[in-house]
Amino acid sequence: MALEFFNTLSRRAEVFTPLDLEGRTVRMYTCGPTVYNHAHIGNFRAYLFEDLLQRHLEARGYHVLRVMNLTDVDDKTIRDSRKAGRPLADFTQVYKQAFFEDIATLRIRPALHYPAATEDRYIQRMIQMIAQLENQGAAYKAEDGSVYFRLSHFPRYGQLAHLNLEDLRPSGRIRNDEYEKESVGDFALWKAWDENDGDVAWDSPWGRGRPGWHIECSAMATELLGPELDIHCGGVDNIFPHHEAEIAQSECCTGRTFVRYWLHCAHLMVDGQKMSKSLGNFYTLRDLTGRGYTGREVRYALITVNYRLPCNFTLAGLDAARTALARLDQWTARLTEYAGNTAPEPTPLSAASDRFLDLLDDDLNISAALGCLFDLVRDSNKAMDSGALSRGQAASLLQAWTRINQVLAFEPYAQEIPAEIAALVEQRAKARASKDWALSDQLRDKIHALGWSLKDTKDGQKLMPAQ
RNA sequence: GGCGGGGUCGCCAAGUGGUAAGGCUCGGCUCUGCAAAAGCCGCAUUCGUGGGUUCGAUUCCCACCCCCGCCUCCA
Numbered sequence: 001m002a003l004e005f006f007n008t009l010s011r012r013a014e015v016f017t018p019l020d021l022e023g024r025t026v027r028m029y030t031c032g033p034t035v036y037n038h039a040h041i042g043n044f045r046a047y048l049f050e051d052l053l054q055r056h057l058e059a060r061g062y063h064v065l066r067v068m069n070l071t072d073v074d075d076k077t078i079r080d081s082r083k084a085g086r087p088l089a090d091f092t093q094v095y096k097q098a099f100f101e102d103i104a105t106l107r108i109r110p111a112l113h114y115p116a117a118t119e120d121r122y123i124q125r126m127i128q129m130i131a132q133l134e135n136q137g138a139a140y141k142a143e144d145g146s147v148y149f150r151l152s153h154f155p156r157y158g159q160l161a162h163l164n165l166e167d168l169r170p171s172g173r174i175r176n177d178e179y180e181k182e183s184v185g186d187f188a189l190w191k192a193w194d195e196n197d198g199d200v201a202w203d204s205p206w207g208r209g210r211p212g213w214h215i216e217c218s219a220m221a222t223e224l225l226g227p228e229l230d231i232h233c234g235g236v237d238n239i240f241p242h243h244e245a246e247i248a249q250s251e252c253c254t255g256r257t258f259v260r261y262w263l264h265c266a267h268l269m270v271d272g273q274k275m276s277k278s279l280g281n282f283y284t285l286r287d288l289t290g291r292g293y294t295g296r297e298v299r300y301a302l303i304t305v306n307y308r309l310p311c312n313f314t315l316a317g318l319d320a321a322r323t324a325l326a327r328l329d330q331w332t333a334r335l336t337e338y339a340g341n342t343a344p345e346p347t348p349l350s351a352a353s354d355r356f357l358d359l360l361d362d363d364l365n366i367s368a369a370l371g372c373l374f375d376l377v378r379d380s381n382k383a384m385d386s387g388a389l390s391r392g393q394a395a396s397l398l399q400a401w402t403r404i405n406q407v408l409a410f411e412p413y414a415q416e417i418p419a420e421i422a423a424l425v426e427q428r429a430k431a432r433a434s435k436d437w438a439l440s441d442q443l444r445d446k447i448h449a450l451g452w453s454l455k456d457t458k459d460g461q462k463l464m465p466a467q
Numbered sequence: 468g469g470c471g472g473g474g475u476c477g478c479c480a481a482g483u484g485g486u487a488a489g490g491c492u493c494g495g496c497u498c499u500g501c502a503a504a505a506g507c508c509g510c511a512u513u514c515g516u517g518g519g520u521u522c523g524a525u526u527c528c529c530a531c532c533c534c535c536g537c538c539u540c541c542a
Contacts, residue, residue, distance in 0.1 A: 030542095034540095042542060045542070075540075186539095187539065236471085236542080239537080264542090266472070269535075269536095274535080304479085305479080309472075309480090310473070310535065319491080320491040323490085326504090326505095359481095367482095367489075368481050370490070371490080372489080375488080378506095378507085381506060385506065440501095444502085455504045464504085
């Protein structure tokens with residue numbers, strides 16, 4: 001089948017074709033973190049979905065230009081940097097750094113650009129866009145000095161979330177101090193400085209202040225990717241109002257359709273509930289690695305539920321991920337050893353990699369795709385057990401795995417065997433040759449205590465890092 | 468009140484108008500000096516409830532119950 005994605009805008013699965021048909025380039029913008037603390041695993045679920053999307057597009061021969069923004073100025077970053085008594089840039093730098101470490105841990109492929117809202121280039125772009133909106137009558141300066149987007153200027157507002165503005169019920173989250181606005185739905189483009197902002201301010205035609213959140217993304221996306229994007233992703237909670245606002249601002253400025261495919265990731269649940277600090281089910285990636293889980297285990301646990309479905313995260317699920325990955329490791333290790341340097345030789349089993357990618361074509365149906373992978377694992381293990389698989393065919397299956405793994409990034413960590421361990425293993429081999437089982441067991445315990453596990457196979461000892 | 472997602476084996480989770488993928492757990496077996504690991508086999512006559520359409524529904528229609536999310540700066 002053709003590559004299809006569910007587009008939030010149409011609420012239908014649509015065949016994907018990029019704007020650039022010839023060059024196969026895909027312009028993709030993904031909403032990134034607000035760097036005022038460590039990102040939590042709910043954030044990472046979204047970033048992992050975007051990584052899967054990018055990897056699958058690349059597997060299908062597209063060249064993906066992906067941009068992910070860093071929001072390094074907003075109410076929270078300012079509030080917490082002041083609380084910490086540190087300059088905003090110093091404060092956010094810590095979390096930017098942590099974010100990059102975390103995405104590397106999760107094997108998320110880096111984006112092409114990580115624009116930060118406070119970079120001069122983007123501040124200038126934001127000011128330019130706001131001025132343009134003001135000239136068009138799409139924005140106005142209120143009495144408090146802030147500039148707001150005039151919703152009445154953009155009737156399509158609400159099309160992405162499929163909301164009727166008249167139906168909206170005030171939810172108490174509307175700030176009372178924004179009485180200066182013409183209409184309650186108008187959102188800030190430029191926020192006039194107030195004392196809570198401390199020394200965080202930029203000069204603008206409307207006086208000192210700072211950008212509103214929504215304009216950041218419009219400015220950075222169009223600055224780096226041009227007026228029209230193929231794909232824009234984010235969490236479902238960004239649909240309204242953030243992405244609506246982006247559409248309104250961008251399309252008023254460029255006169256073009258801002259985004260062709262909107263893809264949104266559902267929320268992550270933890271133990272069946274919304275993750276929150278008060279419930280004690282709030283996890284950062286560091287919490288999990290601190291408990292001994294690896295990045296790829298978290299990756300597996302967060303990626304294996306289709307992105308449009310709520311995913312319920314549990315530690316039991318992480319353990320299941322660990323076991324499943326160990327089985328894949330075992331399988332690839334067995335194939336590798338059996339294939340040796342033999343040249344690949346066709347086998348019908350290799351078609352699994354085609355099926356795998358075909359299943360992902362259906363709006364990233366990862367569950368079905370993994371089902372197909374595990375069918376391959378079982379079938380090829382069986383074939384090896386019965387001697388029905390040639391070494392060349394094993395080599396061919398490894399090629400199929402490489403293709404599948406380009407999308408999954410589930411390969412085991414490269415492990416170097418320390419000399420000390422290698423020496424113990426050799427010593428044990430000698431003990432076993434002379435049937436000195438007592439010494440053999442003693443060495444096995446010692447090796448295990450050093451973090452490695454041994455198993456005795458018909459081909460000798462096999463060393464693996466203990467989980 | 469409006470909009471949306473979901474209820475499929477103990478847990479996670481595909482799926483189709485034609486009779487239920489896969490992963491984890493569990494049970495059995497094989498291999499093994501022992502152990503561990505691994506491999507193989509087995510494990511839902513049934514898909515929230517009640518109706519309806521149909522030769523046939525988990526899949527379509529209607530009603531109902533339950534869970535979750537969003538509703539103006541949370542991925």
